[in-house]
Amino acid sequence: MFDDSLHGQLADWVRPVTSLPIPDIRVLRRRARRRGMRRVVTVAVVTIVVAAVAGGVTASRAGTGRPAGGRPVAPQTAPPRIVIHGRWQPAGPLPSAGASPAVAPYIVIPGYGGAGGAQVRNMFTGRTIVTIKPLPGQYVIGAAAAGDDRTFVLQAEMGGQQQEFGGGKVGPQQNPTTIAFDELRLGSDGRPLSLVTLLTVSARDAMAGFAISQDASMLAYANSQNNGFETVSLATGARRSWAPPDSGTVSGTSLSWAGDQTLAFEWLAGDNRHPPGLGLRVLNIDAPGNLLQASRLVIPYGQYCGATAACQDGQLLTPDGSKMLVTRVAADGQDYADSVAEYSASTGQRLADVTPTIQTPYAGPPCVPLWTDPSGDQVISFCGEHGERYDDGHLSRVTLHPPMYGLNFGAAFVW
Amino acid sequence: MPVQTDDFGEFYEASYRRVVGLVAAIVGDRQQAEDIAQEAFSRALTRWHRVARYELPEAWVRRVALRLTVDAARRARRARIMSTLLAAGQRGASSDRYDAHDPLQATALSVALMRLPLPQRQVLVLYYLADLPVDDIARDCGISVGTVRARLAAARHRLHRELTESDEEVPNVR
Numbered sequence: 345m346f347d348d349s350l351h352g353q354l355a356d357w358v359r360p361v362t363s364l365p366i367p368d369i370r371v372l373r374r375r376a377r378r379r380g381m382r383r384v385v386t387v388a389v390v391t392i393v394v395a396a397v398a399g400g401v402t403a404s405r406a407g408t409g410r411p412a413g414g415r416p417v418a419p420q421t422a423p424p425r426i427v428i429h430g431r432w433q434p435a436g437p438l439p440s441a442g443a444s445p446a447v448a449p450y451i452v453i454p455g456y457g458g459a460g461g462a463q464v465r466n467m468f469t470g471r472t473i474v475t476i477k478p479l480p481g482q483y484v485i486g487a488a489a490a491g492d493d494r495t496f497v498l499q500a501e502m503g504g505q506q507q508e509f510g511g512g513k514v515g516p517q518q519n520p521t522t523i524a525f526d527e528l529r530l531g532s533d534g535r536p537l538s539l540v541t542l543l544t545v546s547a548r549d550a551m552a553g554f555a556i557s558q559d560a561s562m563l564a565y566a567n568s569q570n571n572g573f574e575t576v577s578l579a580t581g582a583r584r585s586w587a588p589p590d591s592g593t594v595s596g597t598s599l600s601w602a603g604d605q606t607l608a609f610e611w612l613a614g615d616n617r618h619p620p621g622l623g624l625r626v627l628n629i630d631a632p633g634n635l636l637q638a639s640r641l642v643i644p645y646g647q648y649c650g651a652t653a654a655c656q657d658g659q660l661l662t663p664d665g666s667k668m669l670v671t672r673v674a675a676d677g678q679d680y681a682d683s684v685a686e687y688s689a690s691t692g693q694r695l696a697d698v699t700p701t702i703q704t705p706y707a708g709p710p711c712v713p714l715w716t717d718p719s720g721d722q723v724i725s726f727c728g729e730h731g732e733r734y735d736d737g738h739l740s741r742v743t744l745h746p747p748m749y750g751l752n753f754g755a756a757f758v759w
Numbered sequence: 760m761p762v763q764t765d766d767f768g769e770f771y772e773a774s775y776r777r778v779v780g781l782v783a784a785i786v787g788d789r790q791q792a793e794d795i796a797q798e799a800f801s802r803a804l805t806r807w808h809r810v811a812r813y814e815l816p817e818a819w820v821r822r823v824a825l826r827l828t829v830d831a832a833r834r835a836r837r838a839r840i841m842s843t844l845l846a847a848g849q850r851g852a853s854s855d856r857y858d859a860h861d862p863l864q865a866t867a868l869s870v871a872l873m874r875l876p877l878p879q880r881q882v883l884v885l886y887y888l889a890d891l892p893v894d895d896i897a898r899d900c901g902i903s904v905g906t907v908r909a910r911l912a913a914a915r916h917r918l919h920r921e922l923t924e925s926d927e928e929v930p931n932v933r
Binding site: 351354 | 772797
């Protein structure tokens with residue numbers, strides 16, 4: 345029969361894939377996450393255009409920051425050139441302390457549809473509020489949320505060429521030239537009020553992974569040139585480049601703000617296999633010194649990753665800066681034990697488990713914290729295949745409607 | 760992450776193409792195959808101290824990759840626009856279609872393969888492309904040997920029927 349030739353035919357068919365160069369190890373984790381954001385598939389592209397594209401003369405404020413001083417840092421090119429578009433406005437107020445998650449029902453899904461827009465959904469009902477067309481020439485690849493659940497920042501690629509498929513253009517651009525950060529404002533009903541570009545930067549410098557401060561005034565985005573990140577004030581244009589010493593790396597998807605001065609990040613090893621201070625750290629962006637000097641270690645890597653397990657890039661710093669919500673993965677025989685724990689951001693002490701612990705033979709689907717009130721008294725997480733609510737010491741299951749889970753769960757949407 | 764990247768590098772170089780190839784045969788899409796394979800290897804990298812001690816680290820990666828193809832299929836079922844695009848580019852439709860961005864060339868074999876239910880497709884690809892014995896397939900898929908044999912027989916029968924029927928239409932398959 346055809347058995348004899350089947351191996352050969354299959355091998356020939358997949359040869360366009362197997363003959364490609366093997367991707368560099370260093371981009372494995374980053375690339376998988378970045379691609380995950382592009383993999384949110386869609387039902388239909390029903391668009392509501394919320395484009396307020398004012399012409400606007402841009403004010404280039406490149407070079408106003410300074411690279412981190414002190415110890416030698418990773419190879420650092422000139423500070424990335426950025427353009428502030430001067431349209432920033434403060435976000436709304438934070439929920440009150442101990443506020444119910446019901447006050448913050450909206451999630452934003454980036455890269456929605458072939459056109460690469462975004463979609464707003466109600467996380468508790470699964471209802472689609474609106475599908476938003478991207479600004480002209482853009483393809484949305486990421487999103488971040490401010491503290492009011494009404495202000496979101498979208499990261500979008502510009503330039504390059506879009507792929508063609510089935511007679512139409514779909515998917516993100518190939519070789520984009522520019523990364524834009526756009527602000528999306530929602531009304532209380534979740535419908536968009538405005539979508540404007542705040543800042544643009546060369547695509548060579550910015551990569552997947554960014555966070556917006558609680559009042560939406562400070563942006564932190566991963567810098568692909570130095571494996572660190574940039575912090576930029578959208579209000580004043582003041583900026584600072586944070587490059588990790590000793591060729592270490594910062595996980596771009598680990599960035600999380602408290603207020604507008606405190607930023608949590610995960611510092612990972614680079615060429616140095618035993619760097620001191622590995623783990624989750626908190627940075628005061630106004631402090632002097634380089635990245636390590638201006639930050640302090642809160643939770644050593646081994647305390648949330650176990651001896652041989654893996655991190656999941658899942659932590660959240662509570663908006664008041666008092667606690668960190670962290671995905672814990674511990675080796676447990678042949679399986680892994682996943683949960684979300686709450687730590688003190690000042691002492692690093694483990695305060696509570698905010699989800700049950702699940703056993704899994706795989707790295708995923710992981711347990712990830714998704715939303716917290718300002719103080720960490722109210723937390724919503726997703727663990728295994730269920731939403732979990734932590735209500736000031738009490739655990740209960742909650743019905744959630746995430747757009748996907750499995751591959752790169754956390755990168756698929758922002759809450 | 761404190762992993763022995765030198766050791767991992769050798770393993771990665773030696774096994775990446777095999778893994779991405781079998782994933783590509785399951786999902787029928789180049790970009791998605793790369794995405795899934797890289798995700799599986801990245802998970803191995805982050806826990807390399809542990810995975811390296813296994814007798815067959817590649818089997819661990821393969822198992823994760825197979826699981827990810829299931830996850831991808833779940834996502835595809837939730838949202839169908841890309842399925843529609845794929846169906847427009849190929850013949851027929853399957854409930855296990857993926858959100859393809861860069862589909863491999865459509866041949867009679869690939870179309871027939873993509874029409875197979877995902878569990879049958881996984882088994883068939885592992886058996887014919889990866890040349891794995893049924894015992895290893897059972898381990899990778901987390902199913903019994905008997906189930907592997909049953910799925911393999913069903914997949915082979917259905918594939919043969921599809922290819923025989925389409926013989927005159929598509930010259931790629933003899």
